[in-house]
Amino acid sequence: MTEVRTIEAGAPPERFARGWHCVGLVRDLADGKPHSVEAFGTKLVVWQGESGSLNVLDAYCRHMGGDLSQGTVQGENVACPFHSWRWGGDGKCQQIPYARRVPPRARTRGWPTLVRDGQLFVWNDPEGNPPPEDVTIPEIPGYADGEWTEWTWNNVLVEGSHCREIIDNMVDMAHFYYIHKGLPTYFKNVFEGHVCTQYYAGTSQEHAATGALIEIGQYEGQSTKSDATYWGPSYLVDKLWDTYGDMTIESVLITCHYPITSNSFMLQYGMVVKKIAGLDDETNAKIAKKMTRLIGEGFLEDVKIWRNKTRIDNPLLCEEDGPVYQLRRWYEQFYVDVADIQPEMVQRFEFEIDTTKAVDFWQQELVEQAAAKVGAEA
Amino acid sequence: MQPVDCARCGTRVQVSKNSAVQTSIQWEFDSSSCPLRAELALGDTCPALSDSIRDAVLGGQLEVASSDL
Ligand code: FES
Ligand SMILES: [Fe+2]
Numbered sequence: 001m002t003e004v005r006t007i008e009a010g011a012p013p014e015r016f017a018r019g020w021h022c023v024g025l026v027r028d029l030a031d032g033k034p035h036s037v038e039a040f041g042t043k044l045v046v047w048q049g050e051s052g053s054l055n056v057l058d059a060y061c062r063h064m065g066g067d068l069s070q071g072t073v074q075g076e077n078v079a080c081p082f083h084s085w086r087w088g089g090d091g092k093c094q095q096i097p098y099a100r101r102v103p104p105r106a107r108t109r110g111w112p113t114l115v116r117d118g119q120l121f122v123w124n125d126p127e128g129n130p131p132p133e134d135v136t137i138p139e140i141p142g143y144a145d146g147e148w149t150e151w152t153w154n155n156v157l158v159e160g161s162h163c164r165e166i167i168d169n170m171v172d173m174a175h176f177y178y179i180h181k182g183l184p185t186y187f188k189n190v191f192e193g194h195v196c197t198q199y200y201a202g203t204s205q206e207h208a209a210t211g212a213l214i215e216i217g218q219y220e221g222q223s224t225k226s227d228a229t230y231w232g233p234s235y236l237v238d239k240l241w242d243t244y245g246d247m248t249i250e251s252v253l254i255t256c257h258y259p260i261t262s263n264s265f266m267l268q269y270g271m272v273v274k275k276i277a278g279l280d281d282e283t284n285a286k287i288a289k290k291m292t293r294l295i296g297e298g299f300l301e302d303v304k305i306w307r308n309k310t311r312i313d314n315p316l317l318c319e320e321d322g323p324v325y326q327l328r329r330w331y332e333q334f335y336v337d338v339a340d341i342q343p344e345m346v347q348r349f350e351f352e353i354d355t356t357k358a359v360d361f362w363q364q365e366l367v368e369q370a371a372a373k374v375g376a377e378a
Numbered sequence: 379m380q381p382v383d384c385a386r387c388g389t390r391v392q393v394s395k396n397s398a399v400q401t402s403i404q405w406e407f408d409s410s411s412c413p414l415r416a417e418l419a420l421g422d423t424c425p426a427l428s429d430s431i432r433d434a435v436l437g438g439q440l441e442v443a444s445s446d447l
Binding site for chain 2: 190195
């Protein structure tokens with residue numbers, strides 16, 4: 001009797017990943033008002049004090065549980081809306097206006113923060129350790145000098161899925177064809193330490209449908225090259241080069257998320273485009289908006305899949321699939337104590353897919369579809 | 379996976395190939411033992427190691443075969 005494969009769904013981890021998580025753009029958070037961010041199984045308050053620094057604390061006031069994100073900013077501190085206890089960015093209660101003194105134990109949880117290229121990051125560590133020096137978020141070269149457009153930024157709330165689903169995208173070559181209307185011709189992953197990279201090159205399905213030769217580097221019409229790196233568990237920097245004829249648009253796409261519960265997360269994506277010489281800022285911004293919109297449509301396709309799929313701990317793979325198990329082994333390092341990180345979670349691993357068969361098949365399919373369409377119109 | 383030693387730096391890695399193009403390379407540590415690493419992008423495979431893998435295939439020490447799926 002042939003055995004039937006059984007899906008092991010497993011259960012999402014209860015803890016939240018250790019690492020820097022982007023919670024949004026500084027320009028949206030630094031307006032002198034407290035903001036609420038539901039993340040890591042709780043609620044956080046984010047505010048900018050009068051000195052300009054951004055602070056993040058647990059939103060629930062340790063006095064009687066008031067929600068600090070509903071309060072007000074008073075100088076450097078955030079004031080609770082319930083009894084006006086004033087909390088500083090270091091987590092200490094600085095003042096209780098109606099009391100003679102502040103109880104010495106009036107301390108709440110402060111979250112380490114980092115600002116990079118206009119984005120605010122929060123450090124999560126279930127063990128409570130500060131971020132190590134060598135675990136940080138890289139800068140975008142030229143961002144500070146205005147070589148790139150302003151950020152476009154969008155949020156998508158994903159419910160009913162653990163954020164591992166979006167991590168899986170890193171190694172999922174074939175879904176770029178079926179979900180994102182791409183045609184990958186080159187696909188490679190490298191994992192090392194807390195970093196995970198995907199190298200991708202491909203062309204558009206429209207171009208492939210013309211029957212043009214689409215060997216690597218030989219697209220005459222349109223091509224995409226992408227180097228995408230996760231810096232830790234949640235922040236993906238994707239350097240993109242989109243070529244149309246003799247014009248190449250260079251952009252950086254950020255895809256990041258923070259967990260809300262173990263079964264929901266906030267997906268965010270934003271983009272800066274390298275300003276094209278000869279075009280004014282407004283036109284450059286328009287290009288960024290348009291590209292972001294197209295990418296956003298792609299994410300909504302992912303979300304549709306996630307909403308309906310099952311969690312699967314034992315995916316059944318073919319030779320043209322990427323290294324899902326090794327990716328998850330890498331991802332696991334963020335869910336265990338630092339002392340329990342196993343060598344295989346952080347050792348360098350490289351995997352290049354042979355796309356020959358896939359590219360042949362997909363191109364043939366696209367050419368046939370195009371011919372059928374012409375036939376139907378005739 | 380089968381061991382392949384880099385002809386340039388001697389680092390031993392575990393390699394498998396299921397086609398002429400497909401390659402998996404498992405390092406035993408990080409890649410700091412590779413003298414070319416500093417000049418390479420994160421995702422680049424060391425060219426000396428690539429040559430060693432190619433030679434291992436040509437020399438018959440590394441078999442190109444379907445992986446156990
Ligand atoms: S609950 Fe915050 S001041 Fe009382
Ligand atoms: Fe996707």
